[in-house]
Amino acid sequence: MDFEIGRLRVVALLLAGVLALVPGTSFAQAPAGAQALMAFDLEGAILQALDRNPRLQAARFALDQADEQVSEAWGNVMPTLDLASNYTRNVSPAVNFLPAIIFDPTADPDEFIGVQFAADNSWAFSLNLEQPLFNAAAFIGVGASGRFRALQAEGLRGEAQATVQRVREAYYGLLLAQEQARLTQQSVERVRESLRETRALNEAGLASEYDVLRLEVELANLEPNLRRAGNSVSQQRRNLGIELGIAPEEADGLEVAGSLAAMELDEVSQNTSENLAVLSIVGAVLPADAEGEALGRFVEGSLDRRADLRALSLTEDLRRTELRLEQVEYLPKLNLFGTYSINAQQNGDPDFFGNPRAYARFVGLQLSMPVFQGFRRDARADQRRAALRQAQTESSLGRFQASAELRALVEQALESQERTRAQRLAVQQAERGFEIARAQYREGLAGQLELTDAEVALRQSEFNYAQAVYDYLVSRARLDTASGQVPLLEQGG
Numbered sequence: 001m002d003f004e005i006g007r008l009r010v011v012a013l014l015l016a017g018v019l020a021l022v023p024g025t026s027f028a029q030a031p032a033g034a035q036a037l038m039a040f041d042l043e044g045a046i047l048q049a050l051d052r053n054p055r056l057q058a059a060r061f062a063l064d065q066a067d068e069q070v071s072e073a074w075g076n077v078m079p080t081l082d083l084a085s086n087y088t089r090n091v092s093p094a095v096n097f098l099p100a101i102i103f104d105p106t107a108d109p110d111e112f113i114g115v116q117f118a119a120d121n122s123w124a125f126s127l128n129l130e131q132p133l134f135n136a137a138a139f140i141g142v143g144a145s146g147r148f149r150a151l152q153a154e155g156l157r158g159e160a161q162a163t164v165q166r167v168r169e170a171y172y173g174l175l176l177a178q179e180q181a182r183l184t185q186q187s188v189e190r191v192r193e194s195l196r197e198t199r200a201l202n203e204a205g206l207a208s209e210y211d212v213l214r215l216e217v218e219l220a221n222l223e224p225n226l227r228r229a230g231n232s233v234s235q236q237r238r239n240l241g242i243e244l245g246i247a248p249e250e251a252d253g254l255e256v257a258g259s260l261a262a263m264e265l266d267e268v269s270q271n272t273s274e275n276l277a278v279l280s281i282v283g284a285v286l287p288a289d290a291e292g293e294a295l296g297r298f299v300e301g302s303l304d305r306r307a308d309l310r311a312l313s314l315t316e317d318l319r320r321t322e323l324r325l326e327q328v329e330y331l332p333k334l335n336l337f338g339t340y341s342i343n344a345q346q347n348g349d350p351d352f353f354g355n356p357r358a359y360a361r362f363v364g365l366q367l368s369m370p371v372f373q374g375f376r377r378d379a380r381a382d383q384r385r386a387a388l389r390q391a392q393t394e395s396s397l398g399r400f401q402a403s404a405e406l407r408a409l410v411e412q413a414l415e416s417q418e419r420t421r422a423q424r425l426a427v428q429q430a431e432r433g434f435e436i437a438r439a440q441y442r443e444g445l446a447g448q449l450e451l452t453d454a455e456v457a458l459r460q461s462e463f464n465y466a467q468a469v470y471d472y473l474v475s476r477a478r479l480d481t482a483s484g485q486v487p488l489l490e491q492g493g
Contacts, residue, residue, distance in 0.1 A: 305484025
């Protein structure tokens with residue numbers, strides 16, 4: 001009896017296949033994705049981001065600004081030369097009154113005579129030179145600007161490392177979203193195929209209306225998920241486009257190489273060339289375990305390479321220099337100065353620097369010594385001292401946090417790597433289980449419920465494997481940044 005039922009099922013399936021070829025009976029497929037306008041492998045994406053990423057460009061501008069501040073600080077210890085010239089036309093020359101007795105001893109003491117001191121035209125020209133001979137604040141200011149420049153350079157290095165990490169995570173996120181869309185599409189196609197087969201069996205009297213209804217409900221639940229998965233792919237493309245300096249309206253044309261589902265972490269040589277290119281972008285060598293001396297050496301070696309810790313150390317040096325800058329304000333300042341000037345006056349029509357002319361030349365030394373400024377210098381020095389202590393505390397705290405972060409990232413990477421091994425076995429078992437369930441269903445030895453459960457288990461196990469590979473790759477990207485060993489960037493320095 002079972003043999004006869006099996007033969008009827010085969011006939012019904014053949015009939016379903018024929019009906020599927022008749023116009024009007026085929027099921028709509030998911031729309032194809034947009035034609036790729038820009039295709040990237042992981043290395044190409046990172047290199048483009050290092051060239052066009054907006055955050056990285058802003059960090060470069062900040063470094064340019066720091067370079068100019070160094071030049072400005074050097075200007076404070078170099079001589080200054082100022083030239084000034086002016087011309088005045090006295091429309092109504094000023095008149096002052098002097099006692100007449102100055103000019104005539106016999107004049108009345110109360111008598112005054114108006115005397116015009118200015119001519120109709122007057123010219124003045126002066127050339128002033130000033131050279132600091134001793135100004136401790138200026139020399140320390142040069143050092144402070146140099147330390148600030150080093151801090152900005154380290155900030156640029158840190159931003160470059162962060163850019164590489166964000167690109168890697170966005171790239172992996174797009175691969176995961178594409179994997180989700182692919183698996184959902186496969187599930188929709190498998191359910192549609194099962195629905196066609198079950199409808200044919202139902203028409204042959206070998207399947208119930210309930211079996212058809214269950215598949216229709218499952219298909220109705222899956223199709224919105226397919227749309228959601230497509231939206232997730234588009235969003236991940238836009239996220240990656242932002243890092244690559246690509247406008248959101250152009251990011252839908254992004255295509256990336258690689259497949260998480262086909263990626264082998266243990267047998268690396270078994271990967272395709274595209275997956276090998278993804279796995280080759282790695283910096284730090286992962287310790288064998290999350291404990292022991294190997295981990296300790298890895299953590300200690302990483303702390304000196306981390307951009308954030310180096311920036312904290314440079315900030316500490318800068319705050320120390322700023323404190324010295326306030327302290328030397330108590331010292332005197334000595335400047336050398338010199339002036340060369342020409343003055344000329346003339347009545348009537350102007351004649352440029354006409355006669356009479358007068359010349360003046362002089363040089364000198366100027367010494368200034370701050371004595372009392374209302375305790376403002378003491379207050380500023382105390383502020384700088386507190387800022388230095390704050391920077392020292394933040395530097396110490398940063399090392400503790402970095403050590404904890406490195407250990408946690410090593411644990412995450414090892415855990416996700418181990419999880420991929422378990423999930424790979426689960427995928428193989430789920431694939432075998434689905435094939436068995438489908439064969440038994442076609443032979444009438446299993447019901448629709450078993451087939452549906454096997455399909456769901458297969459889809460979930462495949463995505464779980466892709467998720468485990470994604471978690472591993474993301475943890476490696478974060479570990480590279482946390483250890484200061486970011487690929488495609490110059491190490492150390």
